[in-house]
Amino acid sequence: MAFNIASVLGPGRVAVLLSEVQRGVVGDLTGHFKGLADIAAEVGVLRNGSRLADAARVRGAPVVHCLAIGDPAQFGHNTNIPLLAGLARRAQAAGLVYNPQADTPCPEVWREGDVIASRLHGMGPMADTALDQRLRNAGITTVIVAGVSLNVAVTNLTLDCANRGYQVIVAKDAVAGIPREYGEAVLTNSLAMVATLASVDDIIAAWTATETAP
Secondary structure, three states: OOOOOHHHHHOOOEEEEEOEEOOOOOOOOOOHHHHHHHHHHHHOOOHOOOHHHHHHHOOOOOEEEEEEEOOOOOOOOOOOOHHHHHHHHHHHHOOOOOOOOOOOOOOOOOOOOOOOEEEEEOOOOOOOHHHHHHEEEEEEEEEEEEEEEOOOOHHHHHHHHOOOOOOEEEEEEEEEOOHHHHHHHHHHHOOHHHEEEEHHHHHHHHHHHHHHHH
């Protein structure tokens, strides 16, 4: 029997977590992540993520923007992680100047009143953000995950939330990885074992069902 999504979408218990849906990753200021941004556009991460966020706001559910931010001084930045170390070297070689606007949410998904959870360190939104504690303090028991990337951050976030006892729903048409086929394989072969996969349409329909149920 398929899992009933509506059963975990009770009022005051749900939050939408948007992973790295920010201007420097999938938005208008992307640079090193151009390939990922192109795939995110094909999948519809911004379009579907915006619809999901709007549906959450209508129902009073918090929309949390989980951002990976930079530091112009690069003080204490990760050097043990090849991805981050490589990005730092390429940025330095190209003479790129830190642009704080790259660390802001894409305007398509941002609205005043949304929540920001920023991290300077680590590869997932639970690192150094107190996100877990903030969600628990707010009474959240179900999280809906969207954003990028299925290569690292979205997968990390999904596993971290599952390990901490949250009911996790991954919006499968609002997440992306590179190459696209790899991202789809991660959804099918990994995340489906620890979370419920559902389209944004199905999530909104289930949310609506909770409002019309007797």
